[in-house]
Amino acid sequence: MSVNKIALVTGGSRGLGKNMALSLAKKGINVVLTYNSKKEDALAVAQEITALGQQAAILQLNTGDIASFDAFVEQFKQTLTNDFGTDKFDFLINNAGVGIHQAFAEFSEENFDTLMNIHFKGVFFLTQKLLPILNDGGRIVNLSSGLARFSMAGYSAYGALKAGIETLSRYMAVELGARGIAVNVVAPGAIETDFGGGMVRDNAELNKRVASITALGRAGVPDDIGGVVAFLCSEEGRWLNGQRIEVSGGMNL
Numbered sequence: 001m002s003v004n005k006i007a008l009v010t011g012g013s014r015g016l017g018k019n020m021a022l023s024l025a026k027k028g029i030n031v032v033l034t035y036n037s038k039k040e041d042a043l044a045v046a047q048e049i050t051a052l053g054q055q056a057a058i059l060q061l062n063t064g065d066i067a068s069f070d071a072f073v074e075q076f077k078q079t080l081t082n083d084f085g086t087d088k089f090d091f092l093i094n095n096a097g098v099g100i101h102q103a104f105a106e107f108s109e110e111n112f113d114t115l116m117n118i119h120f121k122g123v124f125f126l127t128q129k130l131l132p133i134l135n136d137g138g139r140i141v142n143l144s145s146g147l148a149r150f151s152m153a154g155y156s157a158y159g160a161l162k163a164g165i166e167t168l169s170r171y172m173a174v175e176l177g178a179r180g181i182a183v184n185v186v187a188p189g190a191i192e193t194d195f196g197g198g199m200v201r202d203n204a205e206l207n208k209r210v211a212s213i214t215a216l217g218r219a220g221v222p223d224d225i226g227g228v229v230a231f232l233c234s235e236e237g238r239w240l241n242g243q244r245i246e247v248s249g250g251m252n253l
Helices: 015-026 039-051 066-084 109-133 156-179 204-212 226-232
Strands: 006-009 030-035 056-060 089-094 134-143 182-188 244-247
Touching: 006 015, 006 066, 015 030, 015 039, 015 089, 015 226, 030 039, 030 066, 039 056, 056 066, 066 109, 089 109, 109 134, 109 156, 134 156, 134 226, 156 182, 182 226, 226 244
Parallel strands: 006 030, 006 089, 030 056, 089 134, 134 182, 182 244
Antiparallel strands: none
C-alpha cells in the first residue's frame, strides 16, 4: 500500500493548478493531475513532482464533459492500482476552469453553458462520482474567486457560478462530515497567469488597476495560492471545514 497520501488536482498542467500540484508534492503528497489539451505541460509538471521525490501521474479530462466522467473514474482507479498500489485517494482539488469575459447584456447561452458545465455542474458530478474512492478523513478543496464577493463588469456568469460553488461547498461539508471529510473553498483574487487569455499578467493597465484596489498593492502570482491549498490538505488544516478562504492580498476591502 502507498504510504504517502494522494491528491487529484484537476487542471494541474499550468497556472494555479500547477502551483497547487507542486505545493502538495513539497508537503510529501503524491499527485495525479488532469489536463484538458496540454499533455506536454502536464508531463513537465509530473517530472517536477518526481524531482521533488513524490510519485505523479497524468490523466486527460475535460471537466465540462460530464458524460466522460464514468470512463475517467475507471481510468483513475486503474492509475491508483497500477501506479500507486492502492484503490483510494485522499484529497480532491477541483481547480480546472476557464474564464469568459463578456458583458451581461451580450452574454450568449453557449458561453453560459460552457462556464456552467466546467465551473458548477462538472464540479458537482465529478465530486459525486469520486466519493466512493475518496478516503474517509480526506479533504475536498473547491476553487472560487474574489469575483463571488465583489463585482467587476464582464464576469456576471463566472462570478455567479463561483458563488454557487461556495454554497455547494457548505452543503458538501455538512453531508460528508460523517465520513470525516472536510470541504473548503479557496477564492483567489486577480492572479498573473494565462487564465482568461493572460489578462491580469499581460495587460499593464489592468494589472495596475488590480494593484490599486488591493491592500497589499500588487496583483497575485501563482506562488500566493498553491501553499494555501496544500495547507488545507495538511494535518495543521484538519479543523478547517466549510470555510471560504479568500487569497487576494485584500482586494476591494
